[in-house]
Amino acid sequence: MESHCRFAWKVMMQKCPAKQLAIIAHSAGGMCVRNLWDVERNTLKTKLKALVFTDSYYHGMFNSSNNAEINFLSKIGIHFKAYFKDYQEIGEASQN
Numbered sequence: 001m002e003s004h005c006r007f008a009w010k011v012m013m014q015k016c017p018a019k020q021l022a023i024i025a026h027s028a029g030g031m032c033v034r035n036l037w038d039v040e041r042n043t044l045k046t047k048l049k050a051l052v053f054t055d056s057y058y059h060g061m062f063n064s065s066n067n068a069e070i071n072f073l074s075k076i077g078i079h080f081k082a083y084f085k086d087y088q089e090i091g092e093a094s095q096n
Contacts (some may be wrong), residue, residue: 006034011044022050037061041096045069047061051077 021044025033051073058079062070064074067072 001028002032002035003038007074008029009036009040019047020049022052023048025053025056025058026051026054028055029053030058031060034060038064041069045072049076053077053079055081 023033033051033053034057056079058077061073065073
């Protein structure tokens with residue numbers, strides 16, 4: 001799945017004239033975005049304007065990010081989830 005995401009990114013982004021991007025990831029799509037962040041971080045930091053996760057894994061992005069990147073991701077990103085935990089994570093919103 002993650003290799004397909006990287007393949008699709010390379011194929012699509014070579015032809016894409018967009019200067020701004022929004023990414024929406026649901027469920028396992030969050031793992032793909034996390035992996036994409038690891039390999040395409042510089043491009044994403046310049047083009048990514050919105051990052052939306054829905055019931056999705058994304059936490060690994062923060063493990064490999066510095067404070068400035070975490071601040072950037074927190075400003076443009078949000079995680080909507082249908083479940084509730086006792087804590088609120090960076091850029092996260094509960095829909096209860």
